[in-house]
Amino acid sequence: MVPSNDAQDCNTSNVRVIARMRPPVAPQKPDCIACTSDTTLEMKSQDGSSLHFTFNKVHGLPTGAGNTQADIFSDVQDIVLSTLEGLNGCIMAYGQTGSGKTYTIAGDPESNSEQGLLTRSVNCLAQGSKEITDGSQFQVHLSVVEIYCESIKDLLSDGPGSTSLALQQDKELGTIIAGATKVALTDASNLVELTQQALAKRTVATTRIDSSCAASCGSTCLVTLTVQRHLPDGSVMHGKLTLADLAGSEWQEDITEEPEPETIEESSSEERLPIDPSLSALGDVVKALADNPFGRIPYKGSMLTQALKDTLNIEASMAFIICCSSAASNAGETLSSVRFDTLAKGIMNTMQVDSLSILADINNAQQSLESSIMKFMQDLKEEEADAQAPAVRRVAGMLAAHAQLKDGIARLGKLHEMIAMLHLDTMMKTEQIHEDTQRLDERVIKAEAKVNKQTKRVERMLAIGEAMLGLENCAALQALNLAGAPES
Numbered sequence: 001m002v003p004s005n006d007a008q009d010c011n012t013s014n015v016r017v018i019a020r021m022r023p024p025v026a027p028q029k030p031d032c033i034a035c036t037s038d039t040t041l042e043m044k045s046q047d048g049s050s051l052h053f054t055f056n057k058v059h060g061l062p063t064g065a066g067n068t069q070a071d072i073f074s075d076v077q078d079i080v081l082s083t084l085e086g087l088n089g090c091i092m093a094y095g096q097t098g099s100g101k102t103y104t105i106a107g108d109p110e111s112n113s114e115q116g117l118l119t120r121s122v123n124c125l126a127q128g129s130k131e132i133t134d135g136s137q138f139q140v141h142l143s144v145v146e147i148y149c150e151s152i153k154d155l156l157s158d159g160p161g162s163t164s165l166a167l168q169q170d171k172e173l174g175t176i177i178a179g180a181t182k183v184a185l186t187d188a189s190n191l192v193e194l195t196q197q198a199l200a201k202r203t204v205a206t207t208r209i210d211s212s213c214a215a216s217c218g219s220t221c222l223v224t225l226t227v228q229r230h231l232p233d234g235s236v237m238h239g240k241l242t243l244a245d246l247a248g249s250e251w252q253e254d255i256t257e258e259p260e261p262e263t264i265e266e267s268s269s270e271e272r273l274p275i276d277p278s279l280s281a282l283g284d285v286v287k288a289l290a291d292n293p294f295g296r297i298p299y300k301g302s303m304l305t306q307a308l309k310d311t312l313n314i315e316a317s318m319a320f321i322i323c324c325s326s327a328a329s330n331a332g333e334t335l336s337s338v339r340f341d342t343l344a345k346g347i348m349n350t351m352q353v354d355s356l357s358i359l360a361d362i363n364n365a366q367q368s369l370e371s372s373i374m375k376f377m378q379d380l381k382e383e384e385a386d387a388q389a390p391a392v393r394r395v396a397g398m399l400a401a402h403a404q405l406k407d408g409i410a411r412l413g414k415l416h417e418m419i420a421m422l423h424l425d426t427m428m429k430t431e432q433i434h435e436d437t438q439r440l441d442e443r444v445i446k447a448e449a450k451v452n453k454q455t456k457r458v459e460r461m462l463a464i465g466e467a468m469l470g471l472e473n474c475a476a477l478q479a480l481n482l483a484g485a486p487e488s
């Protein structure tokens, strides 16, 4: 069996699998596993046959990529930074006890070169948030818990209830560990103390028979960095990064007997289960994601998989760091670890197949849409020819009606103007007539007064005339009398 997945670019794939070889510790037995390039591992069996495994990146001697803590971080740095954009990510260290999982995740926070992914991630978030200049405000919180025998313990607190925390669903934040201490971080300055405190509180991993548990358990440490980004428009983005230092991946049959150097054939049985039930559940989730990432994923299988739900899905970025030893005595475990990689790579392949089939669907849909549009255009052209003449006539009729209407409106406007002028003229004339009438009235009054005056004069003259006539008559009578006219 030779897994033959092609290596993907380590910094672009949503799911990446990285192998990290732990340097041999003297006096380990001769190497049985070696890096053959910075993406391939070769595992030699005692009979001279060999298996080859391909990863996104292989770190270790003699020909693998650099194996420093900084080298490992550079493979996952983009996942860390994506949390500033409101995305989720998960980086898991998987491998047998002593293979370097804690060294990879925590390292030595006091030493610059030995700092693990945690300290480097916090520094990276602090630097990355400074480089975002759109006015966003960032808050980063750290919580560290241990999952041991399906019980969640707060590693940053000794308070009451800190040993049996529960998982809860939050509308905005997704899956949260209720009551877990959250420490606000601005930089990595207090990480030395916090990391030491958390490591000291961690249950000593019991990968051999554990009398306190029904099933033998290992201790998994989950370090969560939550990022809140307050945007200038008032909205808030949430990103979450989980660093998982998984329980040792020893296999069940190994706990009953001292490990013997195995042949590859003996150790390649796929029936065996990891010693830690939560690792079995993790394997189920990874397998389900590989088979059908849009199907039902069995997160409920363990506390670990439930806690990882937000960061272990196809919308999140995932990195599996397979820590392994090159020593022959660890061949069985190393083979199991790299087999886990095959599962994880299955997710990657399924996602690629899915995206390829989605792309193919989109292409098909696009092609059928294009041909529908072409046909529609053709039909339209034909119909246009038939429909054009009556349509043009209709339009011409409408244009003529419109012109008539415009003309009518213009004439109406002129008429309105004329009426207004006429009205003004009538008003002016009425006023003139009114003034003339007044003047006439005044003249009539004056004339009447004059006539009255004349009439009175005439009446007076008449009266004088009558009086004179009377006097004349009297005088004539007197003269007659004086002349001796007979008395009557």
Ligand SMILES: Nc1ncnc2c1ncn2[C@@H]1O[C@H](COP(=O)(O)OP(=O)(O)OP(=O)(O)O)[C@@H](O)[C@H]1O
Residues within 6 Å of the ligand: 021, 022, 023, 067, 095, 096, 097, 098, 099, 100, 101, 102, 103, 104, 205, 246, 247, 248, 323
């Ligand atoms: N790549 C490495 N370079 C240098 N030292 C390493 C490396 N990997 C592991 N070590 C050393 O090996 C020892 C065991 O490593 P570590 O504790 O990280 O293993 P582990 O896988 O976490 O084991 P456990 O499952 O018991 O927690 C430590 O002393 C660590 O410093």
